[in-house]
Amino acid sequence: MTDSVRVRFAPSPTGALHIGGVRTALYNYLFARKMGGKFLLRIEDTDQARFVPGAEQYILDSLAWLGISPDEGVGVGGPHEPYRQSERKDLYKAYADQLLADGKAYYAFDTSEELDAMRASFESQGSAFQYNSLTRVKLKNSIALAPAEVEQLIASGTPYVIRLKVPAKGEVRFQDSIRDWVHVHTSSIDDKVLMKSDGMPTYHLANVVDDHIMEITHVIRGEEWLPSAPLHILLYQAFGWKAPQFAHLPLLLKPEGNGKLSKRDADLGGFPVFPMEWTDPATGAVSKGFKQEGYLKEATLNFLAFLGWNPGTEQEMFSLTELAEAFSLERINKAGAKFDVKKAQWFNEQYLKLQDPAALAKEYLPSLPADQGLSFVSLFLDRITFPQELADKVAEFKARPSVYEEAVLASKWNADAATGLQFIAQALPSVDSWEPEGIKHAIHEVLEANGIKMGKVMQILRVALSGNGAGPDLMISMQLWGKQEVIERLSAALAKFPTV
RNA sequence: GGUCCGUUCGUCUAGGGGUUAGGACACGUCCCUUUCACGGAUGAAACACGGGUUCGAUUCCCGUACGGACUACCA
Numbered sequence: 001m002t003d004s005v006r007v008r009f010a011p012s013p014t015g016a017l018h019i020g021g022v023r024t025a026l027y028n029y030l031f032a033r034k035m036g037g038k039f040l041l042r043i044e045d046t047d048q049a050r051f052v053p054g055a056e057q058y059i060l061d062s063l064a065w066l067g068i069s070p071d072e073g074v075g076v077g078g079p080h081e082p083y084r085q086s087e088r089k090d091l092y093k094a095y096a097d098q099l100l101a102d103g104k105a106y107y108a109f110d111t112s113e114e115l116d117a118m119r120a121s122f123e124s125q126g127s128a129f130q131y132n133s134l135t136r137v138k139l140k141n142s143i144a145l146a147p148a149e150v151e152q153l154i155a156s157g158t159p160y161v162i163r164l165k166v167p168a169k170g171e172v173r174f175q176d177s178i179r180d181w182v183h184v185h186t187s188s189i190d191d192k193v194l195m196k197s198d199g200m201p202t203y204h205l206a207n208v209v210d211d212h213i214m215e216i217t218h219v220i221r222g223e224e225w226l227p228s229a230p231l232h233i234l235l236y237q238a239f240g241w242k243a244p245q246f247a248h249l250p251l252l253l254k255p256e257g258n259g260k261l262s263k264r265d266a267d268l269g270g271f272p273v274f275p276m277e278w279t280d281p282a283t284g285a286v287s288k289g290f291k292q293e294g295y296l297k298e299a300t301l302n303f304l305a306f307l308g309w310n311p312g313t314e315q316e317m318f319s320l321t322e323l324a325e326a327f328s329l330e331r332i333n334k335a336g337a338k339f340d341v342k343k344a345q346w347f348n349e350q351y352l353k354l355q356d357p358a359a360l361a362k363e364y365l366p367s368l369p370a371d372q373g374l375s376f377v378s379l380f381l382d383r384i385t386f387p388q389e390l391a392d393k394v395a396e397f398k399a400r401p402s403v404y405e406e407a408v409l410a411s412k413w414n415a416d417a418a419t420g421l422q423f424i425a426q427a428l429p430s431v432d433s434w435e436p437e438g439i440k441h442a443i444h445e446v447l448e449a450n451g452i453k454m455g456k457v458m459q460i461l462r463v464a465l466s467g468n469g470a471g472p473d474l475m476i477s478m479q480l481w482g483k484q485e486v487i488e489r490l491s492a493a494l495a496k497f498p499t500v
Numbered sequence: 501g502g503u504c505c506g507u508u509c510g511u512c513u514a515g516g517g518g519u520u521a522g523g524a525c526a527c528g529u530c531c532c533u534u535u536c537a538c539g540g541a542u543g544a545a546a547c548a549c550g551g552g553u554u555c556g557a558u559u560c561c562c563g564u565a566c567g568g569a570c571u572a573c574c575a
Contacts, residue, residue: 014575336567
């Protein structure tokens with residue numbers, strides 16, 4: 001069982017789950033499915049200061065919406081409970097103590113203020129402060145201080161952190177699934193804090209300990225973690241554990257300009273960067289969500305999957321199951337991907353056409369009789385990007401025109417059109433079968449009888465009835481408006497159109 | 501500043517020592533449609549730069565430039 005793939009998505013409940021995080025979750029999920037492994041959800045809530053109420057539920061809801069369902073973890077349970085790091089607090093202390101006992105970690109008593117001052121002074125000299133083999137001997141810690149003094153400080157309740165004693169010399173290397181070999185000298189890694197003074201572990205310790213305990217085989221996470229991967233390798237080594245296989249995903253970038261995609265871009269660009277709508281509990285600020293904007297889950301998934309990965313074939317449309325089948329770590333790109341809303345919209349249009357029309361009608365046109373709803377769905381489905389546009393289209397369709405498109409009038413309104421419209425207006429009341437073919441037949445007949453070409457009047461008729469020069473099939477539209485309504489609209493238009 | 505990572509059409513990307521450098525989005529044109537949209541066809545559009553290696557580099561190596569991430573008792 002230890003051979004089988006186990007991956008995890010480990011977000012922090014510090015706010016709405018970013019869409020990049022959703023992609024990370026998706027790739028983990030796909031890899032687990034592909035390999036016949038397990039996908040776990042672990043909540044990394046070790047930073048009490050940044051904890052945001054509701055964020056955890058938001059993560060759960062978002063994954064549930066998209067069908068990225070964990071096999072183990074918060075919300076589903078499993079053999080390694082609890083899956084919330086705040087509830088595993090005591091565990092980490094024991095591991096930190098083990099490192100302390102082995103001389104691989106040490107106590108440090110420096111206050112944040114002291115360290116800030118240190119950084120400032122280094123910076124003023126044009127260099128960067130590092131807590132490492134060079135500086136630790138001069139700072140307040142159990143390496144520089146006499147054992148008796150350390151004991152006294154601890155006994156007196158002086159706050160302390162536990163830091164990893166990074167070797168002065170050596171090279172850390174690991175083979176990333178996406179980037180191949182990455183090597184870093186230990187001299188560029190500092191003695192990172194493992195246990196904070198509040199007794200909570202930092203990400204680095206908790207993450208490594210949990211990944212080991214939970215038998216994680218592959219760590220698939222964002223590129224922002226690449227710089228700390230060597231530190232994590234060092235931690236695995238310090239514990240004498242086998243490190244998992246790492247795969248660092250390329251970042252999601254801003255649509256325009258440089259930098260990684262942020263909440264600001266969403267506000268500026270009018271598109272979502274969160275899976276679902278999110279209301280900040282502190283400020284009340286609402287952020288758009290893919291779901292609420294009208295993106296279908298299939299489109300969201302397909303779009304996200306293709307941001308940094310591709311199947312190597314020319315197939316574009318993939319269901320979640322198909323993605324899982326085609327997925328592989330090897331086909332993930334190295335370079336960051338710019339977020340292009342247009343592509344997301346295209347996917348949405350494609351998947352929208354694949355939806356069950358009756359279900360769409362029921363959900364988005366609930367006030368209409370089923371058959372009517374269905375007619376409107378088929379009339380408008382290929383002219384919209386988001387399903388909620390259906391209601392707008394129907395409302396617009398039902399409203400009588402208040403203005404008539406000037407450009408069409410200017411070019412098409414002439415004597416032929418005027419008389420044509422008159423004839424149509426006269427013929428319509430006696431049309432018995434008010435359906436597309438019948439209406440068309442009647443119009444065709446009356447125009448032909450009077451020697452007027454249909455092309456001369458059809459667009460004008462459209463403008464007269466809808467106000468617009470373009471739109472869905474006119475005969476079907478007329479059927480939907482109903483005979484009486486059409487007659488009234490036509491006479492209203494005739495009264496308003498200028499004389500020719 | 502330091503460390504690390506990256507760079508093929510505007511965007512997402514395929515490819516990989518010898519190719520007309522392929523696809524998708526977006527854009528243009530045409531067809532379909534008595535309109536528009538959908539759909540179909542088609543066009544324009546890319547290997548960052550400089551050195552190597554090689555008979556031959558977009559592909560391999562090294563630099564440069566540019567971009568990015570990280571550089572917290574945040575994850």
